[in-house]
Amino acid sequence: xxxxxxxxxxxxxxxxxxxxxxxxxxxxxxxxxxxxxxxxxxxxxxxxxxxxxxxxxxxxxxxxxxxxxxxxxxxxxxxxxxxxxxxxxxxxxxxxxxxxxxx
Amino acid sequence: xxxxxxxxxxxxxxxxxxxxxxxxxxxxxxxxxxxxxxxxxxxxxxxxxxxxxxxxxxxxxxxxxxxxxxxxxxxxxxxxxxxxxxxxxxxxxxxxxxxxxxxxxxxxxxxxxxxxxxxxxxxxxxxxxxxxxxxxxxxxxxxxxxxxxxxxxxxxxxxxxxxxx
Amino acid sequence: xxxxxxxxxxxxxxxxxxxxxxxxxxxxxxxxxxxxxxxxxxxxxxxxxxxxxxxxxxxxxxxxxxxxxxxxxxxxxxxxxxxxxxxxxxxxxxxxxxxxxxxxxxxxxxxxxxxxxxxxxxxxxxxxxxxxxxxxxxxxxxxxxxxxxxxxxxxxxxxxxxxxxxxxxxxxxxxxxxxxxxxxxxxxxxxxxxxxxxxxxxxxxxxxxxxxxxxxxxxxxxxxxxxxxxxxxxxxxxxxxxxxxxxxxxxxxxxxxxxxxxxxxxxxxxxxxxxxxxxxxxxxxxxxxxxxxxxxxxxxxxxxxxxxxxxxxxxxxxxxxxxxxxxxxxxxxxxxxxxxxxxxxxxxx
Numbered sequence: 001x002x003x004x005x006x007x008x009x010x011x012x013x014x015x016x017x018x019x020x021x022x023x024x025x026x027x028x029x030x031x032x033x034x035x036x037x038x039x040x041x042x043x044x045x046x047x048x049x050x051x052x053x054x055x056x057x058x059x060x061x062x063x064x065x066x067x068x069x070x071x072x073x074x075x076x077x078x079x080x081x082x083x084x085x086x087x088x089x090x091x092x093x094x095x096x097x098x099x100x101x102x103x
Numbered sequence: 104x105x106x107x108x109x110x111x112x113x114x115x116x117x118x119x120x121x122x123x124x125x126x127x128x129x130x131x132x133x134x135x136x137x138x139x140x141x142x143x144x145x146x147x148x149x150x151x152x153x154x155x156x157x158x159x160x161x162x163x164x165x166x167x168x169x170x171x172x173x174x175x176x177x178x179x180x181x182x183x184x185x186x187x188x189x190x191x192x193x194x195x196x197x198x199x200x201x202x203x204x205x206x207x208x209x210x211x212x213x214x215x216x217x218x219x220x221x222x223x224x225x226x227x228x229x230x231x232x233x234x235x236x237x238x239x240x241x242x243x244x245x246x247x248x249x250x251x252x253x254x255x256x257x258x259x260x261x262x263x264x265x266x267x268x
Numbered sequence: 269x270x271x272x273x274x275x276x277x278x279x280x281x282x283x284x285x286x287x288x289x290x291x292x293x294x295x296x297x298x299x300x301x302x303x304x305x306x307x308x309x310x311x312x313x314x315x316x317x318x319x320x321x322x323x324x325x326x327x328x329x330x331x332x333x334x335x336x337x338x339x340x341x342x343x344x345x346x347x348x349x350x351x352x353x354x355x356x357x358x359x360x361x362x363x364x365x366x367x368x369x370x371x372x373x374x375x376x377x378x379x380x381x382x383x384x385x386x387x388x389x390x391x392x393x394x395x396x397x398x399x400x401x402x403x404x405x406x407x408x409x410x411x412x413x414x415x416x417x418x419x420x421x422x423x424x425x426x427x428x429x430x431x432x433x434x435x436x437x438x439x440x441x442x443x444x445x446x447x448x449x450x451x452x453x454x455x456x457x458x459x460x461x462x463x464x465x466x467x468x469x470x471x472x473x474x475x476x477x478x479x480x481x482x483x484x485x486x487x488x489x490x491x492x493x494x495x496x497x498x499x500x501x502x503x504x505x506x507x508x509x510x511x512x513x514x515x516x517x518x519x520x521x522x523x524x525x526x527x528x529x530x531x532x533x534x535x536x537x538x539x540x541x542x543x544x545x546x547x548x549x550x551x552x553x554x555x556x557x558x559x560x561x562x563x564x565x566x567x568x569x570x571x572x573x574x575x576x577x578x579x580x581x582x583x584x585x586x587x588x589x590x591x592x593x594x595x596x597x598x599x600x601x602x603x604x605x606x607x608x609x610x611x612x613x614x615x616x617x
Contacts, residue, residue, distance in 0.1 A: 081262035167405025
């Protein structure tokens with residue numbers, strides 16, 4: 001068995017990414033879809049940090065990681081506000097039922 | 104196998120297992136708990152990669168912030184009592200095909216690419232270096248992110264108002 | 269701790285064991301010690317709380333079990349442990365079990381990074397302060413899950429109140445900590461304590477007057493709210509919500525909630541003492557300032573802060589929810605930003 005290196009972390013990130021994608025595509029509930037998005041963002045971040053560790057002499061990858069986390073927080077807050085608004089208008093957060101443009 | 108390898112496999116298995124629970128469970132709260140342990144596992148991975156500051160940030164922002172927000176979202180968008188918080192699934196088969204396809208492509212690329220084998224230095228404290236980079240090379244992105252956060256704050260507060268029209 | 273393990277390994281009979289195994293043994297031992305200290309802490313703190321409340325109200329408090337009632341909490345603990353563990357039929361069984369432990373993990377994990385004396389800290393990491401701030405936020409999740417899994421409207425409302433309160437007060441607490449971190453230039457608890465050595469006048473609370481003093485006040489109020497203590501005990505306001513998020517808990521699991529509440533008080537008191545009140549160093553220069561006396565001074569300062577928590581609890585009435593949010597967002601947060609700015613400008617000029 002080869003010693004743990006860059007490839008291992010990238011494989012972990014890839015699998016997490018695909019699991020997140022699966023959640024985003026299949027789930028009906030908007031909040032669960034958001035959870036899938038967070039999973040995808042985490043997977044991408046693992047790649048950034050792994051590259052920063054194994055390929056990069058500086059901390060550029062980690063800087064990207066910090067920015068990714070900050071932006072994920074901002075997007076989660078706004079997305080959740082939108083979800084709550086949808087719930088107030090349609091009494092449901094199932095994405096396949098929220099199909100009206102009229103509000 | 105060194106202890107580093109053992110740690111990687113343990114943390115990686117924990118992360119993947121909880122991610123699987125998050126994706127395949129039908130109970131929304133169970134999804135959230137799966138996500139909680141996934142975040143923890145990813146923080147562990149960051150520690151293994153020598154990114155101590157980012158690991159702590161991950162805990163603070165994701166576990167203390169985003170997950171709480173998501174739980175709030177779950178609880179406010181359901182019938183408030185009662186445990187029937189189930190979520191259905193759509194287009195499972197095509198989604199599975201797409202995801203497995205993407206996974207195959209990604210894994211093939213990762214495993215066949217000849218990554219340059221740089222000698223890895225011992226992990227050093229990163230916090231002060233990250234702080235310096237924020238104030239020098241990454242000053243403009245830092246400021247833009249601050250404005251973005253402000254905009255998100257205002258936007259979320261506006262959308263969350265009861266009489267948002 | 270690392271040096272201690274290395275010395276033990278090099279110089280004593282423990283050298284026969286491999287270093288990894290020795291480290292592992294030390295980790296387990298450290299965990300056991302923390303658990304023991306937390307249990308002891310809750311025993312003493314509950315007794316102290318009852319005596320303090322009695323003293324505030326001109327009563328005598330528990331007197332029956334043991335001399336002056338000192339064994340009262342031990343008797344209460346035995347009663348709690350042999351009580352029936354009731355899980356409501358409509359509750360989510362597994363989560364109902366899981367939530368109290370999640371709440372308890374957070375303060376336990378925080379103890380690993382606290383400095384007890386010079387060179388006596390379980391894990392001396394360079395981001396210790398940040399780690400403690402982030403790991404203690406874990407308890408919010410446990411409280412929300414406890415509230416939800418009980419399947420009871422009071423428990424749910426209590427859990428959501430607690431979550432909103434803790435998340436809101438994390439911000440002023442974090443900013444007040446940042447004031448200290450900025451002037452010391454380190455996130456390491458040991459560095460921060462070393463910077464305050466040499467007597468009471470060197471404590472950070474007196475520096476950059478009045479900014480650090482205000483920052484300490486903000487930190488104190490915000491952490492009081494994070495512990496859900498009166499006057500911020502809305503999550504368990506008994507006149508509105510019965511018992512809040514632990515309404516449906518009994519016996520052992522309820523004891524775990526109590527244990528974590530007092531453990532959390534101890535954590536914030538020790539963090540406050542380390543950041544603002546000199547940590548392990550003695551108030552008088554050169555007086556009892558060596559080695560293990562550090563633990564004594566730190567615990568003394570922590571106990572004093574916990575005593576003030578209790579004092580406030582039996583003095584002040586409870587806030588309303590809107591007042592609580594007003595205090596956090598419109599008073600404490602702007603003032604902590606002002607402190608941060610003030611200290612920053614002061615350092616520059």
